[in-house]
Amino acid sequence: xxxxxxxxxxxxxxxxxxxxxxxxxxxxxETDRRTWYRLDLSAIVYPTLQRKDFSSLYRLSALxxxxxxxxxxxxxxxxxxxxxxxxxxxxxxxxxxxxxEPNNRPGPFVMPDIKNPCMPIPFKSNNRYLIRVYYHGNxxxxxxxxSLGDGTGGMCVLQTLLAQYLxxxxxxxxxxxxxxxxxxxxxxxxxEDAYMRYSxxxxxxxxMAEKAYRVRGTxxxxxxxxxxxxxxxxSRVMKVAKEKYHVTITEYLNSVLLYALLQKQAxxxxxxxxxxxxxxxxxxxxxxxxxxxxxxxTMIYPSIDPRLGDxxxxxxxxxxxNYMQFYIxxxxxxxxxxxxxxxxxxxxxxVVPLFIKDLVVRTxxxxxxxKNSSAGLTNMGALQVPDDMKPYLERFDIYMGQPFSNRTxxxxxxxxxxxTINFASSIKEADVEQYFFCKLIQDGIPVKIExxxx
Amino acid sequence: MSYCVHCGVELDASLKRCxxxxxxxxxxxxxxxxxxxxxxPSRKGKVxxxxxxxxxxxxxxxxxxxxxxxxxxxxxxxxSKAPWSLIVLGICLLLWVFSxxxxxYHKISPYLAIILDGGVVILFLYMLAILIGRFDWFYSLxxxxxxxxxxxxxxxxxxxxxxSHSFSALGLYILSDISIFCIGIELLxxxxxxxxxxxxxxxVVLTVCAILSILIISLFFIPRLREAARRRLHF
Numbered sequence: 001x002x003x004x005x006x007x008x009x010x011x012x013x014x015x016x017x018x019x020x021x022x023x024x025x026x027x028x029x030e031t032d033r034r035t036w037y038r039l040d041l042s043a044i045v046y047p048t049l050q051r052k053d054f055s056s057l058y059r060l061s062a063l064x065x066x067x068x069x070x071x072x073x074x075x076x077x078x079x080x081x082x083x084x085x086x087x088x089x090x091x092x093x094x095x096x097x098x099x100x101e102p103n104n105r106p107g108p109f110v111m112p113d114i115k116n117p118c119m120p121i122p123f124k125s126n127n128r129y130l131i132r133v134y135y136h137g138n139x140x141x142x143x144x145x146x147s148l149g150d151g152t153g154g155m156c157v158l159q160t161l162l163a164q165y166l167x168x169x170x171x172x173x174x175x176x177x178x179x180x181x182x183x184x185x186x187x188x189x190x191x192e193d194a195y196m197r198y199s200x201x202x203x204x205x206x207x208m209a210e211k212a213y214r215v216r217g218t219x220x221x222x223x224x225x226x227x228x229x230x231x232x233x234x235s236r237v238m239k240v241a242k243e244k245y246h247v248t249i250t251e252y253l254n255s256v257l258l259y260a261l262l263q264k265q266a267x268x269x270x271x272x273x274x275x276x277x278x279x280x281x282x283x284x285x286x287x288x289x290x291x292x293x294x295x296x297x298t299m300i301y302p303s304i305d306p307r308l309g310d311x312x313x314x315x316x317x318x319x320x321x322n323y324m325q326f327y328i329x330x331x332x333x334x335x336x337x338x339x340x341x342x343x344x345x346x347x348x349x350x351v352v353p354l355f356i357k358d359l360v361v362r363t364x365x366x367x368x369x370x371k372n373s374s375a376g377l378t379n380m381g382a383l384q385v386p387d388d389m390k391p392y393l394e395r396f397d398i399y400m401g402q403p404f405s406n407r408t409x410x411x412x413x414x415x416x417x418x419x420t421i422n423f424a425s426s427i428k429e430a431d432v433e434q435y436f437f438c439k440l441i442q443d444g445i446p447v448k449i450e451x452x453x454x
Numbered sequence: 455m456s457y458c459v460h461c462g463v464e465l466d467a468s469l470k471r472c473x474x475x476x477x478x479x480x481x482x483x484x485x486x487x488x489x490x491x492x493x494x495p496s497r498k499g500k501v502x503x504x505x506x507x508x509x510x511x512x513x514x515x516x517x518x519x520x521x522x523x524x525x526x527x528x529x530x531x532x533x534s535k536a537p538w539s540l541i542v543l544g545i546c547l548l549l550w551v552f553s554x555x556x557x558x559y560h561k562i563s564p565y566l567a568i569i570l571d572g573g574v575v576i577l578f579l580y581m582l583a584i585l586i587g588r589f590d591w592f593y594s595l596x597x598x599x600x601x602x603x604x605x606x607x608x609x610x611x612x613x614x615x616x617x618s619h620s621f622s623a624l625g626l627y628i629l630s631d632i633s634i635f636c637i638g639i640e641l642l643x644x645x646x647x648x649x650x651x652x653x654x655x656x657x658v659v660l661t662v663c664a665i666l667s668i669l670i671i672s673l674f675f676i677p678r679l680r681e682a683a684r685r686r687l688h689f
Contacts, residue, residue: 052501112495112497113494113495113497114495114497114498114499115494115495115496115497115498115499116498116499117499119499119500119501120501121501122501125501136494136495137491137493139493223498223499223500223501227494228473228474230463430473430474430475433473433474434461434474434475437461437463437474438461438462438474441461441462441463446464447463447464448463448464448465448466449458449463449464449465449466449469449472449473449474450466450469450493450494451466451469451473451494452492452494453473
């Protein structure tokens, strides 16, 4: 039986390699010298914030049921990457804007995982690739620079990689959902800047910006990213959110984080209280149909102002629920992206040289945007995976990456009945995480903790 | 299966302390015989720099040394009428010392870097004096002016770091520096030219700086004006 299985496996690998050669030929025709991609509206900001000790990276990882074979993983990566031209790209500077150009250098190469993920990715290192693929035990992780795309785009790359890896192992895996057909040509819609298609509201809603509470903590030295993963049951969280508080899981977890931040601010004994705000990316594909694999998100800021009085947890959930109802709808979001796009469309701004734009954007981000939120929270929601892939997967994790300033970022993802909440922070103290998970325990949700802290 | 007695969360078998509250995991009835494997690797990653700063520093230093030595040899054996290679040597030394904080050693104290910069400028001017064969201008002008400049720069940095590092305070320090420096230059020039000590053009600079300083101080001390400026100039 074993011999027969191995024979089939080898045949499968041969087939895949011949497919790979065909794909390579197709791609070499496509990626001629004239091919290049403008950065999308969100992606313009991320390279500007690049520092020696900071890159806008995010990490998606999948825990398989069996240990990972690095050689097969490398083969799978080489085969799938030409299907994602904006991920097989290098970032370059123009006079007025940055842009992406096809990268045909060797790589990216899969690497053994490290303790401090999401470390900065200088644009000229890693053979100019802006993605990294790691393996460790049963885990396969993808790290991608935000200028290439958002979590949805990254998830397409990761799931297509997982599917191809499993195919090379001899399993039969179909396509659909996040898994793309690697023998197909990339759809032009996958490479579009969808913001420009939908930023057509007649008015631009103004934005309120007020300094939010910022978590004070001891900064960890460079090359440290503290991770705390909370693993729990989706059904238990759903039960508490729906039956006890009558809200969705996202609203409930948002409220828990706001509650944790309020407790932290109270414990800090600040002389001046500030509103507690969460920066939360919204996937715009839910409201504006687009197949784009690039960035298509906008930020909303659910907040609680403790200067108005003491909020009970029930009041917070109600407030967050109402906030979400008010802001997360097609009309408001269209207005929001129109406001974002207005700056890029302005002809006077367009002709300003890149180094001046960089200076202005960096100053604005440091002085205003970064101070506008106390923590980040993203929810990828319940992950859809092709049925034939499910038996080989245990769970998924998502990390928002190194925070720009001293604070903690929280990312949520669920697969089958496992919900994972991943905190990533660059400070020593884990008070916010402690308040957060203790509240879940108080609400009767059992939580298992994993961490890279030693 | 261990639980944190303080937080109530279940802890991964590899954790020896609760990562949330740092409470140690201690179960006298269940002492593990084998060390559990952490889900995270122990190896730390580092950013691979595309071109290492150390390599640039080595190439830069070798280049400057080569230029100085070859010019010195040319001066010694071929064009030996005047010691002109002192100028090349001085410029190479200037370039090397100026680049210390940027290329050679970026952790250098800024105070030391400025003092070194001042020192190397004086040394370069001294080499010029040797070349020309006259030292009166060196002692009257070329030595005191860089000394004054270095002193003022160090003072400004000290004030900016220790007293107040607001933009308005920095503006005041810079304006004061400009005034003192201009007065210093004028007095030193008059001393060199053996003219009576009095200020003329530096008085104009002093007046402009005084007006600007008064404006900044007004902004600084009148809350209404300060708020108005902050409102209009906020980022």
